Amino acid sequence: MRDMQAEFNRTYSAFHLWLATEAPSFCSTNVEGYRVYAFTQTWSDTSCGFGGMAGQAITEALTVVFRYGNFAAVFIAGRFAYWLMINEVENFREDLSNFNMAAAARKGNNYITRYPKIAEVV
Numbered sequence: 001m002r003d004m005q006a007e008f009n010r011t012y013s014a015f016h017l018w019l020a021t022e023a024p025s026f027c028s029t030n031v032e033g034y035r036v037y038a039f040t041q042t043w044s045d046t047s048c049g050f051g052g053m054a055g056q057a058i059t060e061a062l063t064v065v066f067r068y069g070n071f072a073a074v075f076i077a078g079r080f081a082y083w084l085m086i087n088e089v090e091n092f093r094e095d096l097s098n099f100n101m102a103a104a105a106r107k108g109n110n111y112i113t114r115y116p117k118i119a120e121v122v
Contacts, residue, residue, distance in 0.1 A: 004062065007078065011062060014075060027068070035066075035068070036066055041076070041099060041101065045057065045059065049076055049103030049104050050077075062077065063075070063077075063099070
């Protein structure tokens with residue numbers, strides 16, 4: 001059985017580190033102001049949406065979205081995936097309500113067509 005609390009704690013720590021070192025300067029560093037959405041998401045391979053070499057096995061991963069006003073940062077499987085400005089992304093609210101966020105990989109996935117104005121991708 002997976003320890004979802006431990007996975008969330010690792011993701012939350014990664015978010016703190018990202019805020020301190022890589023986040024855009026307009027991001028609030030006050031983590032108490034963020035809304036947090038956490039859910040498991042199913043991926044078609046073990047890359048969990050990051051692309052590259054991966055095993056061909058259905059894989060569940062914890063997806064965590066940190067939202068502050070019009071800004072959102074998405075972490076998948078404990079790794080930073082991308083950030084975006086919500087008002088520039090038509091499908092974001094629908095994807096979040098369906099617990100189905102776009103993949104982080106540039107090629108072979110749908111973030112370009114679903115999130116055309118995405119701000120940053122790993």
